[in-house]
Amino acid sequence: MSAILSLNAGSSSIKFSIYRYSDEPSIVVTGSVSGLTASQQYLTFTSYKPSGEVLESIKNKEIECPDHDSAFRIFMEHVDSKAGEKRLVSFDDIAVVGHRIVHGGANARPLLITEDVYHELDVLSDLAPLHNQHALDIVHSCIARLPNAKNVAFFDSSFHMTIPRHIYTYPIDLDVQKRHQIRKYGFHGLSYAFIARETSDYLGVDYGNLNIIALHLGSGASACAILAGKSVNTSMGLTPLEGLPGATRSGSVDPSLIFHYHTDSSRMSTTLSKDIHLTVAEDILNKKSGWQSITGTTDFGVITKRAFEEKDELAKLAFDMFVDRVSMYVGQYWVALKGSAAALVFAGGIGEHGTELRKAVIEKVSCLGFTIDDELNAKASADSDVIIDVSKKDAELKTLVIHTDEQLQMAKEVIALQL
Ligand SMILES: Nc1ncnc2c1ncn2[C@@H]1O[C@H](COP(=O)(O)OP(=O)(O)O)[C@@H](O)[C@H]1O
Ligand SMILES: CC(=O)OP(=O)(O)O
Numbered sequence: 001m002s003a004i005l006s007l008n009a010g011s012s013s014i015k016f017s018i019y020r021y022s023d024e025p026s027i028v029v030t031g032s033v034s035g036l037t038a039s040q041q042y043l044t045f046t047s048y049k050p051s052g053e054v055l056e057s058i059k060n061k062e063i064e065c066p067d068h069d070s071a072f073r074i075f076m077e078h079v080d081s082k083a084g085e086k087r088l089v090s091f092d093d094i095a096v097v098g099h100r101i102v103h104g105g106a107n108a109r110p111l112l113i114t115e116d117v118y119h120e121l122d123v124l125s126d127l128a129p130l131h132n133q134h135a136l137d138i139v140h141s142c143i144a145r146l147p148n149a150k151n152v153a154f155f156d157s158s159f160h161m162t163i164p165r166h167i168y169t170y171p172i173d174l175d176v177q178k179r180h181q182i183r184k185y186g187f188h189g190l191s192y193a194f195i196a197r198e199t200s201d202y203l204g205v206d207y208g209n210l211n212i213i214a215l216h217l218g219s220g221a222s223a224c225a226i227l228a229g230k231s232v233n234t235s236m237g238l239t240p241l242e243g244l245p246g247a248t249r250s251g252s253v254d255p256s257l258i259f260h261y262h263t264d265s266s267r268m269s270t271t272l273s274k275d276i277h278l279t280v281a282e283d284i285l286n287k288k289s290g291w292q293s294i295t296g297t298t299d300f301g302v303i304t305k306r307a308f309e310e311k312d313e314l315a316k317l318a319f320d321m322f323v324d325r326v327s328m329y330v331g332q333y334w335v336a337l338k339g340s341a342a343a344l345v346f347a348g349g350i351g352e353h354g355t356e357l358r359k360a361v362i363e364k365v366s367c368l369g370f371t372i373d374d375e376l377n378a379k380a381s382a383d384s385d386v387i388i389d390v391s392k393k394d395a396e397l398k399t400l401v402i403h404t405d406e407q408l409q410m411a412k413e414v415i416a417l418q419l
């Protein structure tokens with residue numbers, strides 16, 4: 001058997017999947033370690049028989065795991081032990097490893113990771129401080145552990161290389177922008193590529209005619225306006241800090257507020273690991289802000305529970321702030337698409353599981369024509385279908401929940417590009 005291993009290092013989690021390399025990727029093993037920014041981590045692991053039936057399933061088992069690379073090692077040990085017992089997959093079968101690398105500069109396509117490419121990506125690490133370095137540590141582990149596999153970098157930024165110049169340019173000195181390749185890049189692109197393809201199939205609209213607003217809401221959250229199948233605007237920017245607030249990220253704020261925060265905010269931070277170079281300002285805005293700074297937890301599920309069941313005031317404040325910022329982008333992108341959006345899509349950990357959040361956002365943007373059916377919405381969070389329509393019956397505009405799958409997107413691209 002020839003297999004593809006897809007690795008997705010997010011800011012609070014790492015997700016892994018192994019597929020059989022055939023015309024359509026078929027799943028062998030999938031899993032994740034979540035809670036990497038919290039005090040408790042959880043392992044999820046599911047293996048499948050060739051028929052597609054579940055062979056073994058572990059859900060949210062409490063584990064101790066300090067970082068992304070350790071999570072990868074735990075996953076591989078698990079695969080290895082199962083492979084020995086039940087011959088699921090051997091490491092020698094893995095021909096290609098797809099790595100989700102958040103910041104890829106202006107690269108519009110995946111790249112085979114050679115020594116030069118690795119160096120190029122290392123230089124970009126400072127522009128995605130919660131992501132690139134973790135992903136590169138895993139690339140290192142793969143080179144050591146799977147010496148015969150090809151390592152391919154898939155960039156979250158690639159999908160947004162179609163954004164027009166007047167949108168990706170910042171209103172600051174043009175020479176500075178050119179010298180330092182400063183521009184809006186945008187992220188979550190593998191997820192948006194997956195969402196766009198699934199939505200076009202579901203709606204029966206040609207991919208080239210697809211106009212939607214997509215929301216990828218997880219520990220890092222972003223919105224994207226997709227016109228004729230292409231990204232024309234997205235809320236993240238030069239780095240994944242811009243736009244919506246996240247678990248530990250401020251999102252867009254008045255840039256001058258940081259000068260009122262700390263007098264030494266431009267100094268290098270001494271609290272971070274040796275491989276990550278951040279100023280105090282970047283450390284505050286990326287790691288000490290977001291809803292954790294308001295509520296003390298990075299878990300939006302916990303915040304929602306506290307806000308609605310315990311009537312906790314700060315949890316409700318964080319919830320309302322998030323709803324406000326998300327709906328603001330829906331309004332902006334509605335205009336960007338000239339009112340032609342066929343659907344609003346919720347994805348990412350919060351988009352897929354946040355029943356109350358979806359309801360609150362749709363209430364805010366209902367003036368545009370979006371609807372939500374309470375019963376379908378409540379059921380959607382526990383549903384395992386890839387795509388769930390939660391709009392009211394006969395609604396012209398669709399409200400959809402999509403279980404986005406960045407690992408599957410990479411596997412499909414590996415096969416399409418015959419890597
Ligand atoms: N039931 C829930 N309701 C709202 N949010 C949830 C729920 N379950 C999980 N989440 C949120 O989803 C986040 C993880 O999203 P995900 O997209 O998987 O993470 P990452 O950004 O690391 O890729 C968690 O940190 C949590 O905030
Ligand atoms: C770009 C980004 O923030 O990704 P994630 O949501 O996986 O942390």
Ligand SMILES: [Mg+2]
Binds near residue numbers: 010011218
């Ligand atoms: Mg993610």
